[in-house]
Amino acid sequence: MIQTTVQNKAFISSWRWVYVVLGNLVMMCLGTVYAWSVFRIPVEKTFGIGATQSGLPYMISLAFYALFMMISGYFYNRYSPRAIMTTGVFLIALGWILSAYAPNIYILTLTYGVLIGAGVGIAYGVPLAVVAKWFPDKKGLAVGLVLIGFGLSPLITAPLARMFIEMYGISFTFMILGIAFGVLLPVLTLAFRYPKESGSESNLLPDTKDRKPKDIPSDQMLKTRSFKGLYLNFLIGAMIGLMLIGMTGKIGIEYMGLSSRSIAFWMSLFAIFNGLGRPVFGWLTDRLSYPKAATLSYCMIAFAALLMLFAREGQPLLFGVAFSIFWFNLGGWLAIAPTSTLALFGALNYSRNYGIVFTAYGIGAIAGVLGSGYLLDRLGSYQVVFYLVLALCLAGTLIASKQVPLSNRKPQSPGKDSLTLSTGK
Structure with missing residues (x-):
């Protein structure tokens, strides 16, 4: 047997x-x-x-x-x-x-x-x-x-x-x-x-039941501090990524002086990095916890923004390195968000919960595109976009630093409210 x-x-x-x-x-x-x-x-x-x-x-x-x-x-x-x-x-x-x-x-x-x-x-x-x-x-x-x-x-x-x-x-x-x-x-x-x-759920792992996080319904999730932090972080990560991905071609041609053919090559390379960012950051979120994975992402994005502030026309390698990082991290946020939703709020209501979290992606897209377009129209400089990215990374890092990793939370005592796990109260 x-x-x-x-x-x-x-x-x-x-x-x-x-x-x-x-x-x-x-x-x-x-x-x-x-x-x-x-x-x-x-x-x-x-x-x-x-x-x-x-x-x-x-x-x-x-x-x-x-x-x-x-x-x-x-x-x-x-x-x-x-x-x-x-x-x-x-x-x-x-x-x-x-x-x-x-x-x-x-x-x-x-x-x-x-x-x-x-x-x-x-x-x-x-x-x-x-x-x-x-x-x-x-x-x-x-x-x-x-x-x-x-x-x-x-x-x-x-x-x-x-x-x-x-x-x-x-x-x-x-x-x-x-x-x-x-x-x-x-x-x-x-x-x-x-x-x-x-009928095989119990056969997945010997300790599946012990490892399973508390399943929190959507109405309760919305009240938690963890949801608000994750939502804001995902909004910022998506805003930065979608804003810069949408401007990749224009920045390459108008700011870096690259040809359309060069941009086509770089875009293919960036797509690969965008894909690779998902399993890498999914794994990192599992291993390091969501706040640490988020902070690492913001640090990488800030480094890439600094590269672009120092980059000048005729330096395609700096452009390639910086935007590979930008595309890699947008893919990363599309793994950090669902993985963190699972870890924080459980698998039972995952689809509904992540659907709500995912609205941050749409808001980030609108805010990023409109915000960067307004800055470019008003100031006429691509550098101001990268200063905006640095400011967003700083804000995101501060928000992430206030989040308590799941592994560091105290176990619940019997009879305590189910929200204790996610609010850290």
């Missing part, structure tokens, strides 16, 4: 890595939404529009992505992963296919922005929720390995999309992608299930 139990645990421990591989592939498909730059110029030519209007589908897509991440979190514990994934995939496939028939940019904004964005927001959390429950012992590493697919997606899907556009045109490319995702995503998620569905 004992030998059989050990064998079962070993088999389950090995089998659960399949979910990481499948989740990574799913994320590569979902991350195609980030490859909008490939479609942008063909869309401008097709509809005879400028850069402002051609950015509408992408902007709305990101907004609905963040919105439906939060909304769908309320249903993850009520329905199976496959049922939720089916809903998301239907919207994604429908959005791509209808985009092929869009007669103008406003209809394309509805099909690509609203439908695909909502579908990605619904489907995005499924691999994370599944992997989080199968890896109570390696949450950060497992979630980070899944997320690497989302970061690397443009590196793989963008060249494919560009090839299809050159061969078949923009409209038929939308159709191809819609059909491909409609077929591929359901196949990849066919095996998705939570441990409790297979």
Whole structure:
């Protein structure tokens, strides 16, 4: 009997890595939404529009992505992963296919922005929720390995999309992608299930129950000091990363004097660093605790900002090093946030809780883009952007220093309020 139990645990421990591989592939498909730059110029030519209007589908897509991440979190514990994934995939496939028939940019904004964005927001959390429950012992590493697919997606899907556009045109490319995702995503998620569905949850680890954090519902989470600190830190990290990623090309060309071809090379390299940041910081968050991982990220970003303040035209290596760090750390925050949500508030309400935490990403994107644009318009200098980054890093470090690592918190006494764990009161 004992030998059989050990064998079962070993088999389950090995089998659960399949979910990481499948989740990574799913994320590569979902991350195609980030490859909008490939479609942008063909869309401008097709509809005879400028850069402002051609950015509408992408902007709305990101907004609905963040919105439906939060909304769908309320249903993850009520329905199976496959049922939720089916809903998301239907919207994604429908959005791509209808985009092929869009007669103008406003209809394309509805099909690509609203439908695909909502579908990605619904489907995005499924691999994370599944992997989080199968890896109570390696949450950060497992979630980070899944997320690497989302970061690397443009590196793989963008060249494919560009090839299809050159061969078949923009409209038929939308159709191809819609059909491909409609077929591929359901196949990849066919095996998705939570441990409790297979009756094997207790076999994951000998000490799973002892290691499991207190599960805190969303309404109580919102009242905790830990949530407020994590939310502000994620907002700052996302704000810095999305602001600088959106300006990478302009800074490279206008500030550093690089050619468009050089920028294309650097962008491909930066995408790799963006993907690698997720498993690395997921692992670091597991090993060091969330406050230490956050502080390390801010220190790296501040160092990169200082490099750019000293960089001058004709110094591409400094540009490459600095922006590799910026992209690496944006990927890192997309692992720190979900891993910390799991560690602080438990796996039971994870999808709903992280959906709320993830709204910081959307707010950070808006604040970063509008704030940096205002500074550039008013002051006309890229250096002021890097001074802003340094100030944000200082603020984030101060907030992180006030957070108490989970490992340092005192154990709860029987009968104490469940919020003691996360508030540190």
